[in-house]
Amino acid sequence: MGDYAITSEFIPPGQGAPDWLFSGLSDSFESNIMTVHPTEQHRKATLDMLGQQGMVAQPQEHVTMNQLLRLLHVDFRLPVLLDDEASSFIGIHRMCTDAGEKYKFPLLHSGEHGPWGMKKTQRLESLHAHLSSLLDPFSWENNPGLETYETILLAFEKEHGGTLPVLLPKHVLQALDSAKTAPFHFSHIDGIIILDHAPDFTEMERAILCSLSRFTPVHQLLNPGSFRLGYHGAFLVDEYPCTQETLPSWVPPHEVWGGVADSWKSSIGLSKDTQFTRVAVDERDHIVNSTIELVKHFRSSSQGSILIVDGSARDRQHIWAQSLGSLGIQWNSSTELLEDQPLFHALLQASRLSQGMSAWGMNALHSVMDSTSLPLKEDMFPELVHPAQEEWRPRPHREALQSIAQQFHVLGGPGAISRWVGALSRAKPSATDRNPEQRSQDLEETQWWLSCMLHAWKPLLMGEDMHMLRYDVEGCSSGEFLPLPVSPKNGPGWMAQFVKWLDFEALEQRQAPYNRSLGTFHAILESIQKVQSSMAQSGRHVPVDGTEFIDLLTYIGQVTSLSQTKMKTSGIEVLTPKEALGLEADLIIFAGLDVDAWPMKTSVIPWLDAKAQLELGMFQTDLLIRQGRHHLRHLLNAAPCIVMFDSSPEDGGGPSAPYAEWLSDVRRSGEWDSMRAPPRFLPEDTYQGTSGSRNWEWKSRELGQGSWLTPVSSWAAEEAGKTRLIRNGYLPRDARQQLGMDLKQSIQPREQLIHRPTLTHAFEGAIQHDRKQRQPSLRGLTEGATLSWDHRFHLLGVDALRLRPEHASAKAPGVSATQWPHLGHKDAKVVSLSVDPRPLPAYAPTGISLNNRFGSIDASLTRKVWSPSRLEKWLHCPRSAWMNQFLNAKNEEEGVSEDVDLRIRGILAHEVEGALLSGHGINVSGADLERIEPLHLGPMGDISAGWNVILEHLNEHAQWMGRYNAVSVHRTRDLIDATPAEWNDYQETGEQIPPGGRLFRMYQSDLTLEHSAPVACEWKTLSEGTSINLETIDEDGEATSFEMFGYADRVDVVVLDKAQREALTNLGILDESSEHTTPAPLDGSPYAAKRLVIVRDLKTVRGPQVKQRGLRHLRCLFEELQLALYARAWEIAHPGDRVIGVGATEIGEFTAHYVELDSDIGSVMDELHLGEPTSYLPLHFPPMSGEGVHRSPFRTWMYERLKAAQRGVQAAHDGQVNPTPGTHCNYCVLRQSCSVSSFSGGSF
Template sequence: MERTTWVTSEYVPAGEGCPLWLFEALSNPLDHAPVMVVHPTELHRQHMLERLHEAGVAVAPQYHMTLNRLVRLLHVDLRLPVLLDDEASTFMALHARCRSAANNAELPFLFTPGVGEWTLTKTRRLQRLHAELLQLRRPFVWEGDPGASVYHQLCLEVEKAAGGTLPALVNLHVLEALRSTPETPFHLSEIEGVVVLSGAPDFTEIEQDVLMAVASLTPVHQLLNPGSFRLGHHGAYLVDQPPCTDDTLPHWLPAHTPWVPTEDGWQTDVGLQRNTTFTRLTLDERTHSIPAALSLIQSYRAEHDGRILVVDAGVRERSNTWSTALASIGMSWSPGSSSLNQQPTHQAVLRAARLAQGMSAWSLPSLRGVFFSSTVPFNDDPFPSLFHPTKTEWRPRPDAKVLDDIARQFHVLGGPGAMSRWLGVLSGAKPSFAERRPAQRAQALEETQWWLACMLHTWAPLLPPEDRHLLRKSIIGCTSGEPLPRPEAPSSGMAWLSWLLSTVNMAQLDQRRAPFDMGVGALQRLIEALNDIKKHLLSLALPFPNGGPAFIDVLEHIGSTTDVSHQSSRTHRIQVVTPDDALGCTAELVLLVGLDVDAWSMRSPTVPWLDAQAQLELGLFQTDLLVRRGRHHLRHLLNAGKHVVVFDSSPEESGGPSAPLAEWLTDVQRSGVWDNMRAPPAFLPPEQYEGDGSSRRFAWVAREEGHGSWLTPRMYATAVTEQGERVVRHGFSGRDRRQQLGFDLRIHHPNSESLNHPPAVMNAFEGEVQSDRRRRQPLAKWTGNHETFSWANRANLVSVDAVTLRPTRAALRVSGTAASAFPHLGHREEKSMSLSVDPRPLPPYSTAGLPLNHRFGALDAAVERPIWSASRLEAWLKCPRQAWIKQTLNADDDEGVGTEDVDVLVRGQLIHQVEAAILEGHGVPMGNETMADPLPLHLGPMGHGRAGWDAVLDFLQRDVHWLGRHNAVSVHRTRDLINATPEMWLEHQEGAQELPPLGRLARLLEADLALHHAAPIALEWSPATKDDRSVQLDTMPDDPTGGLNLFGYADRVDVVAMPDEYRSLLEERGVLSDADHTEPYPLHGERRPAKRLVVIRDLKTVPGPTSDTAGLRHMRCLFEDLQLALYARAWELLHPNDRVVGVGATEVGEHTTHYVELDGDLGVLAEQLEIGEITQVFAQQFPAETQTGAPTSPFRRWMAERLSVAQRAVETARSGHVNPTPGKHCSYCSIAHSCAVSDYSGGDF
């Protein structure tokens, strides 16, 4: 049907959304026939309605449209099928159709039936392509169409089945209906014409056709900005024709004189009439933009009540930031709505749904993120209907420590098969023999096992195929041995979600008061959307994806397409909008805040399958479209207000204005108006930018050479006061006020803010005081040649880094016994300094002048422990503050499973377990002493053939589940431990191959068999009596009742098994005899013969070692650690006939070496004894006399000194001294970032 179209146009200047003649006509609707106005943006429509209401006009909203509103209005007038506005439901229906079409080979370019699954992402990409092509008049004539035409047919099928109209096709259907309708639609029939306000380039082809179809039914008059269409100044137009004059102006328009443009520049007549002033505000950092904008807004609002328009291209990403910032100056603004995907509760549901999927399925971080997070509070008992068969008080609940220990020890990572590994390991889990509370641990193990089994069944609808077989297996409690009941598996994803929400503590969740956190409301919107989708799909006879990854896709899609509104009051005098939304809007103050190169990108969006060649073929290749639109928007904004402030981030290295703004700034600089932009806004008080006062929020900063200084916001200022130089923080947030309070407190300047915790003021000085002490502490390195660093300096030490405590080869060569006094902190001979006698724990610092003793470590309460372990004591030596925080307050950072490699602690424990397997085969039970006559290992069962190696392999096969896996970590560790590939290990397990003794563990066995004069008698030996699980050590020579109670486990204890001639020699020297004794071997008194000679060993896993580092870990055990000395004395106390004559570390690395520091009384046999690699360094470091002056060996004096160090640690705790001891160890301290004295630097906080 051919119709005549009535399209006219006239020019209007940029910067004026609605010309004055049109507003006056709309303000007097009775004076002329009704007209419809099509606004460029929804915001401009709202502003126009507000202006008309303020003018007392009874506004008819149906006469004020945007293009989108007009199309939807015509959709109703033309009686087209109802609009299917539920995007989530309609998209899922389309996805179901696409999946069916793909499986029927209707999309051959995108999918091969039987190969993989048609995913939601493919449907989204096809939808994006379809939407782009629908802008064209002939969208599907493209030869390279991968499936958009098929998708279009599927859309039509969905519309037909649903009896509605898809939003994506509404323009097309309205256009077809307008072209074929025999009568004018209702809302067009009662108007004289349509006025289309100026819009940005360009109309799409379909939008042009819709407006032209409207023009065939009623006249259309378009208002256009003059200027270059190529540059974008002109804006979008329907017909390329001359603008109207007085003679050709349509009669139905209100009488007025058409405006005739005079210039074609950035500034228009509107800007000149408003006398628009421009101010360039330079930014050192883009983060300063919001505080600077708040300063300008606050200054303007102090004396003006005009409208403020803040233009930020990145407002959608910073909406919460803007809302909070404006609230800090008393202005209410909110984005109105946000995506459901931004709600914490929705994200928590998604994390839970993904728990069984992907490469992180059932991983420890995933389990923590769902069940140990505060985002969604769960009830304590998620399975109240389940009961244990025998233990009524046991419940299916997770134990965080059990999960962490299992993940570390058995290398349980996430991914396929992770749940099988969890349940497999827990099925045989038992409390360690070293467990102090075995009953509680056994309960925690089974409760965690039970809980995981319940989780497996509850997650049944979402399990991947490789885990579904686990549902058929029964679960036997690892502690009780009883079959454990499990919940009935939900039948669908919806049923799973219902169960999950039933376990949420709704009362606690409903107490959320955080801004933009809907809490329960977000969950309600999720359920409503799911029900709508299910109802819609079932009405179309399409399947609802009710399980597996498809159901998770539905949850994700709902989050990304569902908006939630925020009910809050809004100040209508200020708007924060993007440049697109600001088109047509005017204000007294316009702040161009976020028009930098990142926020306002001119990069064209990528459309799937539309490369440059395809765009050229379709006529869509318009790489300059965004720049043209940007120029059009910017030209309007530059003329839209009386005051325009341009924020320029050029001074920032990675900043700079976007292309349109940079182009305008360049043009202004060439035009000679550049200097005019230097003037501050007229509403800004002079004290804000003049003088030297601290209230100045802006400064003049020289930028471009030869162009003077520019107004720049400053976040900090300084002012000289009576108290000193005052730092002023400019800002409006609570954080800024608290920071200002801190600055003022430092110089005792008055401040109106109050302190949350007054003692914290003094605490802030701890770091400075301790740093000053550390700078002034005496250092051993300044000691002169042949001089001694006195023990008296210990009182002035802040860190043990001031002395040489950790053994080095150079320090070990210097004789510490040459010092003039003992103990000492080091003695210099030639160029090197000797080792220091251990001064730890260092005494706390106290002063009467500063009330900081509590901060320096003086507690009001003592830290009492009835029993101590070597590891706890060593923690108090290293840093009392760290020990107190971890052991007493139980505060520590969550380390998690930070690497995919086998944890270093697990690798060390594996060495201990392998040693246990070897010695158990020898007849030495773990945790007990052997009562039989001790034999060296090579003379026992393990010394025959492959017996020892077979014991190692049997243990690995039985207990090390991760060995032989095909991931990179297991392959590497298998090669390292036994020099085998996963295939070789599998063949060995099946009996098809016999592995030779190779690898790290074979070298450990070889080193054990080489100890021909050492007979093992105990492994993981614990010092305990018949009545007590600890032993009291005699640490003080003058106080036999003093000392400490020790509990722990010594890695290995050997008896020196020597030939008769060696024994006779030692009997002659009074070292050995056959006499029995009832009193322990004296530590501080005269020496006496012993019946047995004992060696205490400590197993240490070391990297390498290289020739430079070999033996240094052994020396650290002697001079830094406590365990060897404590266990040595504990053994002597519990075995009166024994004397410990050797201690040492077994360094297990690429090769294994048993180091032994031998008592000097056995020095005559040092070269003959085969008990390991013998060292004798004590003779140079410890005097041959006891603390009471009696003669003894340096070995015995070393033992006494280490015991006295342990006693000092106990006394430090009892005295409540928890002073920090900074040093190199701070780099590895998990609480270093919360310690003001720490040496910690780097890392993320």
């Protein structure tokens, strides 16, 4: 075999294959030629063109560099290619692990910091893949062990009898160098023509091609120009190109091109008379829509081919597929990775449930329970049967999980599962649970489910959680030992079990585009099965450790491609500049060559810093820019029409480096203005005139520099005497938005309406906004003026009134007004509080069909029993209450915060108060009227006894105390003034902690109530075992009633001495011998009570600051319903008792028992120690006096609050669900969808 020289020849940029080569291939030229294409896309395009000429081309004679290697691999009969990346990687990782344990990677692994991890293998793999293109990749100073790694790869190949893709070039080169005869596929060809490639060939590629030239001549086609800048094509040998005389005879005869191409332009581009159009865009988001607009017009006037060039085409493949699909063009990318599928991400999330700093956290549990991408069966463990309650199943209950997480402050992370199990094992229904039996079932089912999940996730558990598997699970409610599932043995076993948990019916319903749920799962299982099979052959095991198996899943997602049907409309492609090298088209659109879409940053290779690259001779920081210039120069000469988008006007935008260089050169050359002309195929009326179909405009960018064509996302046009705002776009959402804009402008829409009555709904926001602007307000009141009660019919919201009390408004005498009730009275400089007008009447205009939007529905919303909290929601906003209570539209609970939730601290204070009163002898949730004794005179009067009760309760219910994190340290100090060490000593040895902290101060405050005897704690508002019927008066003065149930925090009986009893008896207020069978009247009729009662509501507050003290008490009086409803409920349940005081106990840094007392006991009020007395009600609720009757302001207040509650009940009964915007909108589930919401996302 003779030696064959490698020859080369210049060809102008703009053509992948010159005309003479294509003619030679299609005319059955006598030479048999193999062509090496720069990209797979160019290879396919060439084969298609040859097919259209009627020639049957041999695919093996048209190859890329990768396919050339595969042919040589077959010819030399090298071992089979091991192209299953996941299986190969796991086997290599196992061998690296063994090598690491034997200290064969001394710079990487010493064994002191844990076992060899998969990340190290991945980093070595990345480094080796990058350096495998070198002939000598090991000669550098800080080599981390690449020789050892390659030795492992060779051992893996020998063990599996195959060839790894990364070592294929090396093995091919070795076989070529030792070959004596031509390889089979190359023995019958006369030569190889290598088309122009971007710089540069790697050392390995150059060596293979040079070695191959010993058997077959190689002729290179190169673009001329500066090699330093990247214009010159990649070459094999640095020799002068051949001339006409030295042209090899086997090359198709042609005239050797002798031109030069030092600039961006070439003779190909000049012959095509390329028209360049620069389109300036204000936002890069507009580029896709504008490109689709260009494609639409071009295809309507031509059958030519279109090439869309986008540097991020792979990342935006779904966007391009959807946008082109709007024109009926089918296009999809050639590859789709497993990790791009939603189901794969959901599976990874599920596998990480037991790992990391969020392990077993509320968010992690919710992601498994509520996943729509990976829906699980409701009954995941059907084989398990409860030993005592057959109908009980292991299943999660969101409310139970949320309450336990908050109450016991269970955060995710190491040890979280043990805290969950411990908390649930002690969980019991609280005294305030309305259905304790159901709550008991929910708690045990949740406990059972979580324990089953713990055992099911055994292969993936962290080491510190493995000990939890040893313990039996005793039901928190039944006391029975619960059966648990058999734990999977390893990660693949967990995957197999997970498949059984899947709800395949729900999975099959997922029809979202690009979501291939079942196919994704099949690909995952198939990959794991291949890994298992491969490991079994080599006698090694599949990773079973939690983190290793999760890393394996992650790696499988990164390297596994999903097969898909490649249906494409011919004549259009979306490619990156690299993929587009060599291609030609009738129209090329640069739709993604900006700095973000086409970055010129080199990837970071582990351990390969600048020094190492210099040692290896591969320090080429400008390689990507050189390649970019080469790609761009070809594209600039590859079409007669090129439209390019330039995002320079956008902040943060601008062209990528090669593109920017070309634009600068054009500006300097004086050809800048020639790029202003619009494309020839674009109709004139789309960028000129005032037509409504105009999608482009001329916009000046720089002073004195003229105007540039710019896409218009929306356009105002005059149609039928109206200004129509037109939105450009081809997606369904664009059509919907256009329809909405037309309707808003009262223009006949061009789209068909789905539901015509909804047209009027769009005007709700505007009408309500107008009402808000015109609603009465307290701001304009003059001194002595009053806003009358009738104005409530004109109110949209209550923020213009004074409902939330402040100290100044609470002291303003509202009773001095000439009319009552009223919405505010100005006395001197202060406006008094408004009498609560809520819920506001619904707006009911005539002549328009918007009553249902304004709050009138044709349905009666009734409840058998109401609670104060439900009624308060109807006072705040009937629409929100309707959605929340009847349509169950609720916000998802947020995860557990790092701090102990304020609500949980409030519940803890309630429970401690209940424990103290239980120690006093009171039955929680009941009433004890046999033993009436102030707290300081009972068992809890002993400070040490009360303090022990507090500590014992915290020891039982506050498991988060004593931890050493910042939150627990702070809250432990806040509650009991102790350190975690002192608390732990108390738990372990019983060593006493000195009294102190917030809870002790609350207890001390309780002892100061010397004339107040507690008789009930968390009292259920029941009468003879049923909810209490509260008789009220409606707005028309008619008697009515509603059923009410709730829990009153604390009820006290006033303890009087002899003189005080006589004084009140003489006033007709008290008669201890009375035997009333009817409750105390509200109309002022005389009534001598057997007992005088105080109802208290415990409220946890921050601080409070000095100016904020007592405000929570005021809110309970004037804004909320609980105190009034509980007071009246007590009187009805206990005929003969009269409530003479209500108030809020503010539990903050200090505890204050505020109490508003009935003025009827004014003669003894100053002598009683009942808390901090207030006298606000006489200033706002007038007394009523007449013949034989006298109603105090306190009784008037109770009467009025009952009327407000009845209005809420009646509003629900009448189907009145009108929105009432206000500050409460910030916490409403409808805040972003309600058109009258005061939330920042609403119309107001």
